[in-house]
Amino acid sequence: MKGFQRITAPLAQKSAVALGFFDGVHLGHRAVLGAAARCAAEQELLACAFTFAADSVPVKQGVPLSYLYTDTQKAELMQDCGIHGVYCPAFSELCGLDGEAFCRQVLVELLHAQEVFCGGDFRFGAKAAWNIDSLREFGSQFGFGVHQVAPVLCGGEKISSTAIRQAIRAGKPEQAANLLGVPYHVSGRVIHGAALGRTKAVPTINIPFA
Template sequence: MIRLFRDVDGGPLCPDGSVVCIGAFDGLHRGHRALVCRAVERARALGLPAVALGFEPLPREFFAQGSPPPRLMPPRTKVEGLARLGVDVVGLLRFNRRFTAITAEEFVRRVLVGRLGAREVWVGPEFRFGHRRGGDLATLQREGAEHGFTAHEIEPVLVGGERVSSTRIRAALAAGDFEDAARLIGAPYAISGRVVRGRQLGRTLGFPTANLRFAGKTPALRGIYATWVHGVGDAPWPAVSSFGTRPTVDGIEPLLEAHLFDFDGDLYGRRICVEFVARLRDEEKYPDLPTLVAQMDRDAVMARRILQSTPSTQACA
């Protein structure tokens, strides 16, 4: 079972040592996977636990609290994905005002050495850390020589001649280019979570939905989509999904609502995964509910047509 910790200070978590990789890991794209898999490979070779070290909230979210940048996945999904890649320990350090004052050297001493007993540290290209981003790979290597660990940088992962990044994935999703997003991620873009109870308005309109919250984060998608839903039956289930704030009924919190075609059952509390296939349109505010229902009917017809010619290519966890 994977172990999760949030605090900079505390007792040693890996008394015999560890192999650590550090990153944001938002989206767990091909670059992240290359970094994590390298650390896991080295950890297995040394007989040590593999640690993925990140931050929550993400630094860019903390410094842009008024208009936080979109997230590709909520924290729980990130932890689950890291576990599937073979990570033994995940650190989602609390990124707050106090944390921003920690120097790079102090971070090494308190976290990498004090908590994790790092033997090797792996980072991605252009990695920076610590107060005012004052630390880099050279800092890690210098500190490692003093504290008994080595530090390494993986080669950049390129797609289309450019480095894979969460920024590129967000741009692809915003443009509705799910094929490009899948190339960058290494798998179709999908969101998983536990089905929660909503206002049940969709049921009264003839469109019952399975609803997923996005952990209070700003999602990278907004609109109406053709989707496959995993975790309902033996095979992916076709659906039309809305991701947004439901302006026609004065919604506030972003909510992913999946209407599963020809499905009759109770999904509350079930963990499902929604795989995005195609963007149908923007989210809009309609003058009344009948107008909204008429548009939902058109959306459903379009989504069914798209999914008939676009099979699912992913088995979501």
């Protein structure tokens, strides 16, 4: 992905950071990512996103997770939203940090955040014990601004990755696309199968995916 970076060391410039899990990069996520990207363009900052590596979070709020996209696909979709860098550590690397340590180590020391964007339900720190009000307090302490992005609704309901997964499982790709903002897609390396399709006059392409 040209012009896109995986962040592994402290940035050389200040940034506008979108915070979230961003599985699916649906319309609600795009609102957060787009707000960070617009701010970065206006203030000559680097547009960044913080998220966790998908396969490092098997359970969320006690519920086993399946994922809409791989981390590579997520990064490509984020770039389409104007994001130019992503910090995507394994959950185990940061799950023990308290809220203050997360803000200091990740937002200040690594990402040099000047402006931070998230949804109102964003939580962080060990056991997700800190919320957006906490983030504002740390922003005042460390010198970065915090911006809450309003949820995006569809049919009066907040768009969620859970609803998109349910639509895909139910065989309703059009409904999933309405929530994602783009058609749902799978990708992967084409592999050889058993060559049965050609015997039925319906050749197929085989792509393994989780």
